[in-house]
Amino acid sequence: MLLIPCPWCGPRDEPEFTYGGEPAVRPGPAADISDAQWGGYLYMRGNDKGPHREIWCHSFGCGQWFVLERDTVTHAIFSARKP
């Protein structure tokens, strides 16, 4: 069970959190981007093996979203920071 260091609340157990995917910059404005660009933003993923940047929400705690760097093989956590 992961021990996730919420940047606001400190280390808490995994079940208090929700995984939210990889951070992505929303492209826009809508009128100026291609279908493939939008499809890339919606669907494509880095899905890195090893160190991985991801966003999490401390849903059953402070409710805040933050950026976590985590190893997807060892599950080691390198950093958690406020966005």
Next chain:
Amino acid sequence: MTARRLDAAGVIDRARALQFSWDGRPLTGFVGDTLASALLANNVRIVGRSFKYHRPRGIFGAWAEEPNAIVDVENGDSQEPDARATVVELREGMAARGVNARPDVAHDRYAAIDWLHRFLPAGFYYKTFFPDWHRYEPRIRAMAGLGRVATTPDARRFETRSAACDLLVVGAGAAGLAAARAASGAGLSVILADDRIAPGGSLRWRDGMIDDQPAAAWAAATAEALAAQGVRVMPHTTVFGAYDHTTFGLLERRSTAAVGWSEDRLWHVRARRAVLATGAIERPLVFPDNDRPGVMSADAVLQYLRLYAVLPGTRAVVATNNDSAYAVAVALRLAGAEVTIAEARADIPPAARAAFDRDIRVLAGSTVLGVIGRDGVRMVDLGPADARSAREATLRVAADLVAISGGWSPAVHLHSQSGGKLRWDAATAAFVPVAPRPDHDLAGGADLAAALVSGHEAGCAAARMLDRACTLAPPRAEPTAPQAAPRALWRVPIRGARQWVDLQNDVTTRDIALAARENYSSVEHLKRYTTLGMATDQGKTSNVNGLAVLAEETGRAIAEVGTTTFRPPYTPVTLGAVAGMRHGALYSPWRRLPAHAEHVALDADMRDYGSWFRPACYPRTGETVPQAIRREAMAVRGGVGVFDGSSLGKIMVCGADAAQFLNIVYYTEIANLKPGHIRYALLLRETGVVQDDGVVARLAPDRYLLSPSSSHTQSVLAHLEAWRQTECPTLRVAMHDVTAAWATFVVAGPRSRDILAPLTDIDLSPSALPHMALSQGRICGVAGRIARVSFSGERSYEVSVRSGYAVAMWRRLLQAGTAHGITPYGVESASLLRAEKGYILIGVDTDGLTLPGDLGMSSPLRTKQVDFVGRRSLLMPDARRPDRRQFIGLLPEDASDVPAVGAHAVTRGQDGRLRSIGWVTSACHSPALDRSIALGMVERGRGLAQAGAELELFHLGRVSRARACPPMFYDPAGTRLHD
């Protein structure tokens, strides 16, 4: 066989006898016995049958490693299939039965299968039984399986607990106790867990002196002292799994004496560090017919003698390749048995001196070449350990017990589960743990003094890592003479003989040779092809022997073969304990309405709607559910009804930028909504899919109240919060869920105003409070809101008051409406009313593919200026396909026939094959129209509806017809709404 209980010694309480039964036979044991020790004491020799060949099997081990003694146990109203008799605490009235045999394990008529063994090698089923596997399978299934699951409810209670500590010490043998003692002495908070009934590990049955006390006494005193100074000492607790970030899963078995009933507890322990002092498991020797009842692990024999005062046999052969079995031989001799030792090593080790002192015969360079006695050992052939034929036997001994020790395998399971590496150590002929995780330390050793030092150092190391100083001196034991190296002996090289490696699953050395010959030479292939190590003992005694034999067969070094991956659990864990308290309402909690009791009092038909427990309708005596729904719906259309809408979501959104924020996250234009007004709005996902609908009320310039669907409130709030925090962090807006704070009752129908007007100071006249407007004031004397919105198509008021007033308000409304015939109506009736109006239900009429345009709501895409959530997705090619499914109404040709929800609209291709073009999403008999109506999603549906096209509806092979129409059956002009 002549196993018997000795007159003295042991941890059993001879003053407290226990009656139990074995395969229906009444027997007696004592408090402190395991089922296995009690069976042995009663000279029960055959306790099981092997999985495949149905060979008779006796007790082999004394704890979790047991492969043979798998039994079904009934204890009052609880039952456990596939229990290992060696770990079952004996209880009064316990009924145990052997498994996988008919009529019982002593007289198993399936034993004849063993005669066919030559045709049933490893993986034989891959080579035959096809193509008609379906004919063979039922018979094979019936033969397979061990115990039987009771079908009655299970009375046991299970719970889950969590704990945190500085240090978890796994194993309370010499090393574990020393580690816990050192760490606790240094001020760490320590949990000490051990899977045996009492702490001490092998100190409880092996000789030794620690700090001038007998080892067993030292162990008991140390454990007690540790508990007194705050260490949580958890005997009978198996650490079954090592998980991420130094968490461990523990299964605590609480003894009957402690709680009066069996209650397993699953623990999550979060430790800062761990010391793994998990000891070692004795390996069997592998030789022809080594599976006979009476062949036992030597260490287990010692445990039965010392702990349970049971002598498992009176004429014993002790066969060993290492020093540890000499103590067993001596103990057997002292208990009155005749003993012969077959020592595989050519040189008699110094440890043999104790045996010579007792006049025990030791045959050097010898091992067991054969066992005579089908249902139990009668005679044993001994001969050279490198014999290539059974004829090389030099001595036949009459014996009823063969105590074997093939060396020791460190219990590396937790180390390996957590990613630690293993190294093959030729000197001790074992895989030893190396390079533990940085937060783990390893402790243990074959020599008592060394184990104590190792444990102490591990405890001190943990303390140092956590910035504490270790001050205690280590416990002392007299160093013993160095042990002679064991001889690696994996089998007897007699060709053709059947030598068992995995006893329970009937895997022999010949099976391993076959797997190697067929190139299943990866250790994982070996495991899967032969089923080696996949039995309920999880290969605790068989894995190392198996891969050593594979190494020999494939001409590789053992290190090169490697091991299979170790995974949780270390020992099988009761499923009920894994789930813990998560069942029924604690698995997935109900949400109840604040006036729940009122609905129950009215005999409402309560159902689960997305976890909300709500009235479907209120059937009267003698009334069916459809009749009740019809009556309630008609009451709303013709008079007045009241509906508990408290589960409807309420999210308050406040702040100077609330309007700007909602205009981004909502599809529908929100910013120009005026205070005091309400608008129906759609919420999209970024993919454009309709996530939810509901009304948005503007209470004040900077305050909005959203009403998401009952079961979507939390997901909608999470969605909005995510957008606020990640994409709109500069906007001044805050939101929270106030659903539970408010009770909402909908008073709907032509007479609704007549009832409500006298109860409130809010002006309900259509000019003051028109459709889609809202006002705040007092209702029945308490502060609240009245919103004029309608999901029924009738004049309708939503009355909201603080939820503490829910019961009172419900009663007052019913009371005030009595003269008008007010009728409570439920979710199903409300759903019927909205279907007549063609209002969608999210998740019923829509699914995870529905775009707003499919629902006929496409203007915001044209008119809204902001890049609202999902906007770009609505411009994707797939979103603009002309043949998308669209929301329409359907009028069945047979007005009395209600189409099935889930029936498909179909077309026929030129080949006559049907093709689905959509489906029915809602259907009912409409009381207002007195005919059946339906709603659906159909390809190019709006065009079909305009044309009034005839459609075929397919349901379970039958086809009916319906006419497409706009999705609005009742009062299309909406005059009743505005009335």
Next chain:
Amino acid sequence: MRYSSLSLLRQGLTGHASWPAAWRSPALAQSYDAVIIGGGGHGLAAAYYLAKLHGLKRVAVLEKGWLGGGNTGRNTTIVRSNYFFPESVALYDFALRLYEGLSEELNFNIMLSQRGMINLAHSDHDMEVMTRAVNAMLINGIDVELLDPAQVRAELPLANFSPGARYPIHGGYVQRRGGIARHDAVAWGFARAADALGVDIVQNCEVLGFLIENGLVTGLETSRGRVSAGAVGMSPSGHSGVLAAKAGFRLPITSYALQAMVSEPVKPVLHTVAASWATGMYVSQSDKGELVFGAGLDLYPSYAQRGNLPTTQAIVAAVLEIFPAFRRLKMLRQWAGIVDVPWDYSPILGPSPVGNLYLNCGWGTGGFKATPAGGWLLAHAVATGRHHPISAPFDLARFDSAALIDEAAGAGIAH
């Protein structure tokens, strides 16, 4: 040597001394007509069909570990084709039809047990959703039947029919042709048959990189050296994203750990596969007697083949909620596979952004049931350079137009 009762009998009389190796352990050659990355069921099947149906002589399968050791050997062995959309039905029912003849085709008993698979409905709404799904399947030619509660009870007597059940059983539906198959046997059967046709199965051979010239794959850099290839197919299950990155493109895929577990073996108590949408659980009883079960994914992306305890507990709780009598059984083994979950939970098949490189990935949690078809279609793409009509809707390009094949959403489960 052909496997048969007769050969087993003969070998039994001679001590099983002359069974040949099921497959060779060849060295990696310098070049092949086609190379398949991934020696699981799909990859081995692709190699088999390349040799068998397309006549390719020099085919290699590169497996970084041991063959069948990825998700092929880690799933809950369920086969079925009860899908909602016609595109999915065409794909999965093709797989099931191939399965139905596979033991004979491969001369290896894959123990296909078409004992039926029952999905449970726990509310009227569930029943309506199932009705929609069942009608879709009937229209598309799939053998399904809607069941009322009494029919479910007759087939699943141990399911929770108590009046206070949190998930009362309102009915369900069954696909009789669904069931289970022995997962290892599928990999081994394809491996043995492919090897017999001359395919080189190279184990412990990891692909380190792609050799790409002018946008075309010409070979691979591997842990056993460089190999040139006329065409390359990739069938790497959980590691599809890793390989795609090496080839220079991204996929709409996230890799998660999916846990599975078995109980200790007991005498037969469950005669069909049972699943419940509301709890996400699925369970069957193996021929050996073990209950084999699973439910949802672990909650965050992972390449660690283990899974965490909170999810284990949630899965077990889900199973016990539907089958409370199983509380007294014990969990014997628990493990996890890494599943490559695409955005719409449907596989990605056919050409990739790199020429001569063909995809067979994104099977998510359900790849085992598609094994023979996944291999067959990959072989078709590798051999012809084109989609077969069955695989065309599953092209990667669907994510540029949002023409997804989202089964869960279409069946209404997403809500």
